[in-house]
Amino acid sequence: MNYFKFSLTLTNFNEQSVEIITAFLFQLGFESCEESKNNIYAYASEDNVTDDLINEIEILSINLNFKFTFNEIITENWNKKWESNFEPIQINNDCIIRASFHKQINLKYEIIIDPKMSFGTGHHETTFLVCKELFDINLENKNVLDFGCGTGILSILSSKLNAKSVTAIDYDNKCIDNTFENLKKNNIDNVELIKDDKVPKNKKFDLIISNINRNVILKSFEAFIQTEAKEFILSGFLETDFEILLNKIKDLKFYLINKKNKNGWLMLRIKK
Ligand SMILES: C[S@@+](CC[C@H](N)C(=O)[O-])C[C@H]1O[C@@H](n2cnc3c(N)ncnc32)[C@H](O)[C@@H]1O
Structure with missing residues (x-):
């Protein structure tokens, strides 16, 4: 799947306006946002970039004082950007995530x-927070x-x-192919894709x-519950989304057992 990059230039760039605008962008279906200087860069998959979405952003840009442009991201460039920028990342004392072009790092959990x-x-804050949380659960x-x-x-x-089995789902063919390759690189054989x-x-x-x-x-909460799972680790949203998620969690008779925030991004662990 191809992606579109929207570049937003804010008239008044400050923490509060960035938070408000990114919260709106996520509501509109954008998958990730990053900020730099006076800009917000927001990424959406091609099937989300419709005339309606562009109209919505035009209205937002008038109300929230920003200018925007957008362009499609060319796959090869995106790959090159990742490959040149990606540094190994350590989680806790004993887990390292690296690419296959990095040199081997001998920690107990080495993920390629x-x-x-x-x-x-x-x-990304969300992936980092979920990875960290997984270490606190007996799987x-x-x-x-x-x-x-994703990957x-x-x-x-x-x-x-030590999970007994894992089912990995994504709607994007590129993620399915990529997960398949990464599972092989890590010698994992108990994941159904x-x-x-x-x-x-x-x-x-x-x-x-x-x-x-x-x-x-x-949208997926009811379907999650149908699987009879009693514990969820959820992320991909912002502190500003907390109230709405908490209300849903309470409605469904789950309770919050952990909440972590990294740069405004949230991870919630909830239990039945
Ligand atoms: C923020 S990424 C997370 C990837 C990875 N799990 C991580 O933690 O870094 C979200 C992933 O969800 C996939 N996705 C978004 N909406 C989906 C849907 N309705 N059904 C299945 N996959 C979806 C996207 O293709 C993307 O790979």
């Missing part, structure tokens, strides 16, 4: 990810669903942390991990 076009190297004998697997990073880590945009109806899980975005998570 060649991300190509997919999301999930551990550098032995657990059947795990990784909904929105497969969370599935690979779950498997290395499914291309879909929905949670399977006929499968039971103990733990669901989903780092997607606020809207998909809100």
